[in-house]
Amino acid sequence: MSRDSRFKEAADRLGYSFDDEIKIGGNYVPLTRHGGLVFVSGQIPRVRDTVVVTGAVGAEVPLERARMGASICIMRALALLKRSLGSLEPIEGIMRIGVYVQSAPSFTQQSEVADAASDLLLSILGADAGAHSRTSVGVIQLPKSASVEIDLVAAVAKG
Amino acid sequence: MSRDSRFKEAADRLGYSFDDEIKIGGNYVPLTRHGGLVFVSGQIPRVRDTVVVTGAVGAEVPLERARMGASICIMRALALLKRSLGSLEPIEGIMRIGVYVQSAPSFTQQSEVADAASDLLLSILGADAGAHSRTSVGVIQLPKSASVEIDLVAAVAKG
Amino acid sequence: MSRDSRFKEAADRLGYSFDDEIKIGGNYVPLTRHGGLVFVSGQIPRVRDTVVVTGAVGAEVPLERARMGASICIMRALALLKRSLGSLEPIEGIMRIGVYVQSAPSFTQQSEVADAASDLLLSILGADAGAHSRTSVGVIQLPKSASVEIDLVAAVAKG
Numbered sequence: 001m002s003r004d005s006r007f008k009e010a011a012d013r014l015g016y017s018f019d020d021e022i023k024i025g026g027n028y029v030p031l032t033r034h035g036g037l038v039f040v041s042g043q044i045p046r047v048r049d050t051v052v053v054t055g056a057v058g059a060e061v062p063l064e065r066a067r068m069g070a071s072i073c074i075m076r077a078l079a080l081l082k083r084s085l086g087s088l089e090p091i092e093g094i095m096r097i098g099v100y101v102q103s104a105p106s107f108t109q110q111s112e113v114a115d116a117a118s119d120l121l122l123s124i125l126g127a128d129a130g131a132h133s134r135t136s137v138g139v140i141q142l143p144k145s146a147s148v149e150i151d152l153v154a155a156v157a158k159g
Numbered sequence: 160m161s162r163d164s165r166f167k168e169a170a171d172r173l174g175y176s177f178d179d180e181i182k183i184g185g186n187y188v189p190l191t192r193h194g195g196l197v198f199v200s201g202q203i204p205r206v207r208d209t210v211v212v213t214g215a216v217g218a219e220v221p222l223e224r225a226r227m228g229a230s231i232c233i234m235r236a237l238a239l240l241k242r243s244l245g246s247l248e249p250i251e252g253i254m255r256i257g258v259y260v261q262s263a264p265s266f267t268q269q270s271e272v273a274d275a276a277s278d279l280l281l282s283i284l285g286a287d288a289g290a291h292s293r294t295s296v297g298v299i300q301l302p303k304s305a306s307v308e309i310d311l312v313a314a315v316a317k318g
Numbered sequence: 319m320s321r322d323s324r325f326k327e328a329a330d331r332l333g334y335s336f337d338d339e340i341k342i343g344g345n346y347v348p349l350t351r352h353g354g355l356v357f358v359s360g361q362i363p364r365v366r367d368t369v370v371v372t373g374a375v376g377a378e379v380p381l382e383r384a385r386m387g388a389s390i391c392i393m394r395a396l397a398l399l400k401r402s403l404g405s406l407e408p409i410e411g412i413m414r415i416g417v418y419v420q421s422a423p424s425f426t427q428q429s430e431v432a433d434a435a436s437d438l439l440l441s442i443l444g445a446d447a448g449a450h451s452r453t454s455v456g457v458i459q460l461p462k463s464a465s466v467e468i469d470l471v472a473a474v475a476k477g
Contacts, residue, residue, distance in 0.1 A: 042294030135360030136461030144182030186436040201453030300456030
């Protein structure tokens with residue numbers, strides 16, 4: 001099965017479509033490219049105009065809901081790469097993901113939230129291209145009170 | 160008008176000069192370069208020896224004041240690039256900026272703070288080189304209680 | 319003295335060995351490589367199965383203890399590079415380190431925590447390869463309640 005098909009399957013399982021235009025706020029661009037590196041802007045779990053997972057994880061938001069949020073963030077990042085590259089096939093690797101979790105002071109499972117995004121990268125892109133380095137931290141707030149934000153750096157075939 | 164002239168104009172509008180040596184604390188360097196990529200260290204709104212915007216945004220610090228802080232951070236980053244490259248002209252693009260906002264627990268306008276930096280990049284470098292990816296998060300504290308910190312990765316002509 | 323010998327000396331001074339396998343949690347890899355860049359995942363001060371410096375710096379954890387935590391984080395990152403490259407000699411430079419300090423709301427010495435890591439990079443890798451850009455921020459929590467987390471981007475000879 002192709003990466004694009006696995007992406008579609010994962011989107012269906014989440015119950016969201018990532019085919020629409022992906023809006024970002026503010027005066028910047030979804031991704032930049034230099035040589036073989038692509039930098040994708042921080043993604044929050046927004047579906048069309050609504051941020052669907054908001055609030056502090058470990059307080060209002062339980063772990064499983066935060067993992068859903070992380071899944072939407074990484075699917076948005078992949079959708080942006082797919083749109084820019086025409087397909088997910090040109091991705092040679094995911095160099096790094098940064099996972100920012102809006103955390104209650106006592107919440108220490110940022111890695112478990114991030115695992116939801118990591119698992120999707122591996123299942124959609126495969127063990128080679130999907131293997132990535134990762135940094136997960138707990139922050140006090142995020143734009144629009146999103147529970148999770150994820151950015152990434154990808155390697156693509158030089159164009 | 161050249162980028163360097165637009166930089167000077169923006170500095171005049173802010174009411175600060177970025178011609179002096181830009182001090183950074185600690186045992187590291189303002190920027191590093193590898194191939195066509197330049198990494199600029201996190202900049203706080205310091206003017207000479209004084210951090211001019213401090214405190215939690217949304218509590219002691221209103222949005223407009225935080226946006227001023229973000230403007231100073233990005234001007235410092237550009238000043239460091241200008242000094243290192245001799246001018247802003249060799250900048251091919253800004254790959255990414257990271258915007259860290261010292262946030263009150265209920266403050267969710269990190270993007271609006273970051274927009275001040277994004278607007279300056281676009282107005283000084285132009286729509287092509289100034290277009291950048293961005294990640295904005297709310298943190299509990301920053302060095303010297305700065306209200307904002309910004310770092311960036313730029314692409315420059317290989318030297 | 320070689321970099322690897324200086325690394326061993328620094329480990330001895332800290333009182334920890336970094337020769338064992340370095341475990342990371344979750345579904346990702348310790349480092350990725352693309353061209354001349356290596357991205358190392360966020361490291362917390364874990365020794366074997368135990369995170370040895372936990373809690374909020376400025377509250378439960380004093381500055382000196384947090385600096386010890388930062389030292390362990392950067393030694394782990396170097397140990398991962400050493401294992402992957404066979405030695406620390408192929409490192410051409412450290413482009414950037416990101417230092418995340420679990421901070422009490424009033425703790426503003428994130429730079430002083432990060433200096434412990436910066437000093438080790440310079441003393442082990444030397445003034446040229448050890449010189450790095452840096453971003454230090456204060457976060458509300460970290461995985462497993464670690465007091466510090468550090469990630470980095472290194473430049474290595476293209477293989």
